Amino acid sequence: MSLAEPVAAPSGAALSPAASGHLDVMARRERRFAAALLAPAFIALGATTTFPLLYLIWTSTFRMDLAMPFMDGFVGIENYRQLFADPRFWQSLSVSMIYTVTTVIAQVILGLALALLVMNMKRGQGLFRFIAILPVVLSPAVVGMVWRSFMLTPEFGVIDYLSISAGLGSQNWLGDPFMALVSVIVIHTWQWTPFAFMVLLASLASLPDDIYEAAKIDRAGPWQRFWRITLPLLRPAIVMVVIMRTMVALTAFAAIFTVTGGGPGTATEILNLYAYRKSFTELSIGYGSALAVALLVVTILISAVLFLIRRAK
């Protein structure tokens, strides 16, 4: 990151006082110019991110019920106290963890396997690169809709048809709590594995060939080469994929919303969805805000851990 890299300029100390005074003027001008260029961005970011965050924390200390506005009022940390005693909060947190861990691990393993496979292909790499783009650019809402209707609808969807053909019978894919959770995990993995694949393939392609040549001369087997060379060299890319995908999985919304809406019951209700449902379905904005703050705290804690892992060599 070379954000702070100065525009190449001689150091002022070596110059005559007059010249350094001139440089001061230049520097001040540059600073003013920079401020003018940056101001709109920071005003906009402040207004659309920082200000809402502060306002969110503020509303989380209120009882704010759009259905019962006459009960509204400041309650301090009451919402948070309620949150800790709320089984649905803990349930949604655990669904979040299951959803995040399974989808991220599946994406990395499948993406890495596919990248290694494609890397060794002599022909057809282009086809894979092309196909990998498709799911990634689609709207998760549309992906959810397609899966829900054309893949998973009992006695209509293709997956159900395959299940019947395989003698497993028609399943209520989205009506059964366990199957519903598996379904939303599979859908998320389907859509985002190509992301891991593309990133890891790019990283693989940038690895130096001579290390492998040397390993071959030393008679290292393919597994040894993978564990001893490929994996350590890919580590930064893998960790990056894990960090990015974790952040996205924690705030996944559209696909789950379209496929199950969080149900059946609260079977697929990740914390993000719970905060949404509380705020906009049950119209309990104050408590919903507290849930959103909790989600932010969870996000920060998890990313802190991941960044520590990233730093550790």
Added chain:
Amino acid sequence: MKTKHLRAIGLLIVTGIFILAWVFPIFWSVLNSLKNEQDVLAYPPKLFFEPTLAAYRSVLFGPQSILPNLWSSFVISAGTTILTMAIAIPAAYALARLRVPGSRWAGFYVLATQMLPPVGIIIPYFLILRNIGWMDTYQGIILIYLSFSLPFAIWLMVSYFEDIPFEMEEAAAVDGASRLTTLRRIILPQVQGGIAVTIVFVFLNAWNEFLFAVVLSGNTVRPVTIAMFNFVSVEQTLWTQLAAVSVIAMLPVVILGILAQKHIVKGLTVGAVKGGGRR
């Protein structure tokens, strides 16, 4: 020799399965959108049938036409893109090229804003927009789309500005060109490609956004991703039409994705690569 053959066949099967798994849901939507009401319900599912454009005709020109929704999606995405680029390009230039005190912190701030869960942004925004009567308005939804499009665009543009050699600016400065002229005449033409790529991704992300749209949309602002729910209800799902709407909603982003094919890894990992590089 034989094992080699077996391995090649095995490889072919595995890759075939992967390709099928990723293409099939999309392919199947396209297929269903071309069926008539009987064919779509046929069981076992039909792979071969007489294709018809009836579903497309119905969703585009029928009573439940999605044309207004396509327009809505377009206005939101185009508005977001224009506003984002107008703000992000100068900011990215300043962050990448100028001596700004605390620019590292500024860069970090831009990155940190992306950590905020969208649901935490939409709750307060919903309250504010409701108070000022901006629910279901384009300005309301476009404004909030800046929360995710700006950090992304700034970071992506910073990476393109950093690729330009410094000599170009120095030469222009020696010639007595003002900073603004230098930016306009010398720098911007150099990053045209980067600007195009950024536009593609900002547009794509805005087109695909869903959470903010669900909360803020109404009768005026109603993007396709929301309108597709019109074709699903508890009593009846209009399968062919739902498929047609899905395909229509996919089409623009697939085209954009293919256009930006070479840059997609960069677009997907920007910020993480840059900002995370040091930590």
